[in-house]
Amino acid sequence: MMCAMSAALVLAGVSLAPALASPCGVTLEVAANIMALEAALLEATVIFFDLDETLVMPRTTFIYGLPRTDMFLKQMNPCFSKAFEELDLGRKMEEEYYHAPLALVHSKLPSTIKALHSRGASVYGLTSRSAEDRNYSWHNQIVLDFLFQNGIVFSKSLTSDTGVFFAGDEKIQHGHNKVMKRSGKAKIIDKVMRNRTYMEGACMKSFLVDNTMAKIEAAMEQSETTVSGVFYTEAWLKQSSLEDMRAWFCKVVSCDECTNDSRAAEM
Numbered sequence: 567m568m569c570a571m572s573a574a575l576v577l578a579g580v581s582l583a584p585a586l587a588s589p590c591g592v593t594l595e596v597a598a599n600i601m602a603l604e605a606a607l608l609e610a611t612v613i614f615f616d617l618d619e620t621l622v623m624p625r626t627t628f629i630y631g632l633p634r635t636d637m638f639l640k641q642m643n644p645c646f647s648k649a650f651e652e653l654d655l656g657r658k659m660e661e662e663y664y665h666a667p668l669a670l671v672h673s674k675l676p677s678t679i680k681a682l683h684s685r686g687a688s689v690y691g692l693t694s695r696s697a698e699d700r701n702y703s704w705h706n707q708i709v710l711d712f713l714f715q716n717g718i719v720f721s722k723s724l725t726s727d728t729g730v731f732f733a734g735d736e737k738i739q740h741g742h743n744k745v746m747k748r749s750g751k752a753k754i755i756d757k758v759m760r761n762r763t764y765m766e767g768a769c770m771k772s773f774l775v776d777n778t779m780a781k782i783e784a785a786m787e788q789s790e791t792t793v794s795g796v797f798y799t800e801a802w803l804k805q806s807s808l809e810d811m812r813a814w815f816c817k818v819v820s821c822d823e824c825t826n827d828s829r830a831a832e833m
Contacts, residue, residue: 567644590769594782598802600672603775604681607789607797612762612772614692614755617730617831619777619801621675621691621718622709627806627814628659630776632715645821653818664705668712671801672833676717688721690753690758692753692774693729694781724775731758749784752793759791777801 597603601749607613619629628635642650645768670676682689691713695706712729714787720729751774759770771792776782782795816824 584641587774590771590792591794592771592786592792594786595794595796597775597796597798597800598679599800602616603796603798603800604678607682607687607731607773607775610687610773610794612680612688612690612759614690614731614751614758614772614774615679615720616774616776617691617713618695618710619669619671620775620798622668622712623671623801623804624643624663625669626659626662626666627810629663629805630659632805632810635811636810638808642817643821643823645823646815646819649815649819652662655815655818658818664702669708669804670716671718671804683719683721688722688723688762689729691720691728692733692749693730694733696734697732699802723758725757727769747780749788751753752785752787752789753783755785755793756790 595606597606619632623629630636639650674801679689697703697706710728731754733754755772755774759772759801769792771794773794773796774782775798776795776799779797782797786793786795812823815821
């Protein structure tokens with residue numbers, strides 16, 4: 567979907583602020599697999615890749631923000647819901663997330679990013695994580711090391727030798743967490759784009775590849791430069807099953823549903 571920007575643009579329900587550069591095309595595309603992702607980035611010259619569940623994901627049962635996890639937690643039976651609150655299972659899920667082994671969302675991503683570099687594109691990492699998170703900032707380096715070891719390297723910039731930026735103050739509605747949208751990613755994109763050199767009249771346009779539509783929408787809406795979005799959902803194909811999620815709960819709680827499942831398995 568391609569549109570010309572005027573003073574403002576409404577795209578897929580997102581109201582975009584006027585760009586600082588001259589008018590240019592804005593796109594918002596869905597890429598359900600690696601081939602669609604590559605097609606969406608054919609003409610991109612500046613790309614920001616989200617990290618978690620876009621490039622890398624943990625091998626764990628529950629991942630907040632992925633639709634199956636959010637659906638399961640939203641539709642829990644009363645027994646599971648009560649245990650979730652009383653036993654602080656959300657914290658347990660979070661601990662498992664950060665201590666689980668990592669995997670690439672798709673094995674071809676390193677070659678995809680290498681190809682982008684080869685044709686002269688600037689490729690950055692842009693995560694909602696904080697570099698100063700009191701509980702989990704230690705995990706940031708684990709993710710960066712994993713990406714590097716698997717051949718994913720980002721472009722250096724004036725403000726980051728690694729080419730990875732931590733948005734930190736990102737606030738997006740996720741499952742149980744009802745908060746207003748605030749795009750830390752938009753601020754970083756604007757800062758990076760303003761530090762680049764452009765021909766007079768050229769468009770300050772970048773692409774944000776993310777697995778969360780709300781984060782793309784917030785960045786497109788709040789950025790003062792032109793941001794196109796690619797909603798990359800390959801990670802959805804690797805979600806745990808609802809059966810695995812129920813089994814996880816049944817290991818830590820005693821509910822009728824668990825007893826019934828056990829009896830059915832014995833029959």
